[in-house]
């Protein structure tokens with residue numbers, strides 16, 4: 001068996017020890033005689049898995065007691081609709097900061113439910129930076145302010161937390177969730193799909209301050225009403241049981257690595273291997289403002305797009321896959337989530353140097 005260096009943006013690499021543990025427990029979880037996939041979601045085994053998974057997340061992120069942790073389906077894109085349904089609370093508009101493709105999607109979806117004001121946009125730089133808070137124009141009547149904490153496609157990340165005063169801050173953390181410590185108390189709501197840094201696709205996480213829930217629009221589907229979900233411990237219907245189990249194994253793995261501070265340190269070192277080289281080379285370029293560079297998704301370009309196919313072919317021959325950039329921005333993108341080892345980044349940079357020597 002050979003495992004590749006997987007630079008996929010999502011679904012993405014999972015920690016190998018987690019996959020091994022899941023494989024070992026596939027037919028018989030802890031003597032239950034069943035796979036987790038085969039368990040009743042209301043049985044004591046799965047209820048235990050759910051409780052432990054939630055407790056680990058609370059511990060890792062030090063989630064304050066006035067926040068609810070919800071496990072849903074529908075992905076982050078589903079949340080783009082579910083958030084306004086739940087958080088408008090009688091207001092008619094919400095503010096959004098536009099930093100790229102994912103915030104654009106959030107804006108377009110929210111427009112079905114409310115007036116969307118763009119409080120700040122990175123359009124002037126073609127979405128290669130995060131607008132400084134001093135340039136934001138926040139409406140005091142906004143129901144909330146929405147940001148995308150890490151633009152997975154563009155490679156732009158907030159390395160600071162906006163201060164929106166009394167207006168709840170809502171963040172899409174799909175692609176940098178659990179990559180570093182986060183002060184949850186600064187946010188009204190944090191959400192993300194699992195398939196980047198947490199586990200398999202099919203699970204969506206929402207962490208929401210409890211005073212913000214309970215006023216969902218009457219049209220809100222029950223399975224997406226945060227109050228109903230919170231009151232039923234995310235069990236109003238069958239939750240994505242296997243994905244929750246794998247997320248729990250990933251949380252345990254993160255804890256064993258030393259928690260989120262250790263994860264952040266590792267991610268900084270890992271990203272530096274690639275960014276230091278991008279800064280030194282005259283061959284590859286990175287369009288992103290240095291202070292806003294994502295530690296999770298690193299887009300870069302070759303000097304001529306005609307070289308892209310050859311670069312990708314050589315990478316694949318060396319066991320490095322999924323480096324093609326998103327079609328919207330072109331070029332290459334290396335996604336280097338928690339589970340991608342530093343050896344993968346070192347191998348990529350070694351190959352980039354080799355390619356530069358041959359073609360530069």
Ligand SMILES: *Cc1c(COP(=O)(O)O)cnc(C)c1O
Pocket residue numbers: 010074075076077078102148150151152172173174175193194196
């Ligand atoms: C992947 C991603 C999404 C989309 O998530 P789905 O789970 O496919 O709905 C949304 N936002 C960001 C920042 C992402 O990286």
